[in-house]
Amino acid sequence: MDIKTETRIVFIAPTSDLTPDRIARLVHNLGHEVSVKETCYGVVLQGPKDAVKLTLDEVRKMDPNRIYSKIRAFPMGDLRRCRAHHGSRPGFAQLEKEWKDLCLVEQGLICLEKGEVPPTPSKRQRIPVNELKKLIDEVPQ
Numbered sequence: 429m430d431i432k433t434e435t436r437i438v439f440i441a442p443t444s445d446l447t448p449d450r451i452a453r454l455v456h457n458l459g460h461e462v463s464v465k466e467t468c469y470g471v472v473l474q475g476p477k478d479a480v481k482l483t484l485d486e487v488r489k490m491d492p493n494r495i496y497s498k499i500r501a502f503p504m505g506d507l508r509r510c511r512a513h514h515g516s517r518p519g520f521a522q523l524e525k526e527w528k529d530l531c532l533v534e535q536g537l538i539c540l541e542k543g544e545v546p547p548t549p550s551k552r553q554r555i556p557v558n559e560l561k562k563l564i565d566e567v568p569q
Contacts, residue, residue: 435474435503437467437523438487441494441530451487451495458486465504469527470495474504493537496530 440446448466455464455473462475462483473480488495502508539546555563 432476433474434477434480435472435500436480436484436497437472437500438470438484438495438497439527439530440470441496441534442527443531443534444491444494446491451490454487454490455483458483463504469523472500472504493534494530496533
């Protein structure tokens with residue numbers, strides 16, 4: 429894969445009514461020079477960076493607060509990662525965790541759209557040693 433080509437993972441949040449099939453059909457209908465592959469959590473897009481960006485912009489319009497993407501390190505069908513070729517699956521647990529957390533991101537985006545300002549987190553302070561010992565002693569064995 430050269431520097432002009434990009435592969436992106438597109439996640440559909442668990443709360444969305446969209447399916448990977450609907451997104452894949454939209455991508456095909458757009459007619460951009462982008463390959464699309466359905467996955468259990470969304471789709472994978474691959475093609476020239478500009479075409480992938482245009483496609484992703486159109487896909488996100490379908491459900492803006494529930495569609496997310498990130499760059500994928502390996503191209504589609506890479507023998508090192510493809511299960512069809514007995515490739516390894518490192519990172520799947522991370523993808524699964526990220527997918528589950530998308531509901532939290534969605535709620536944050538909805539709050540921002542309403543004009544709600546998130547509270548400023550308080551500065552972390554050290555716990556006194558005596559309090560830490562009490563917490564440890566309270567843990568059931």
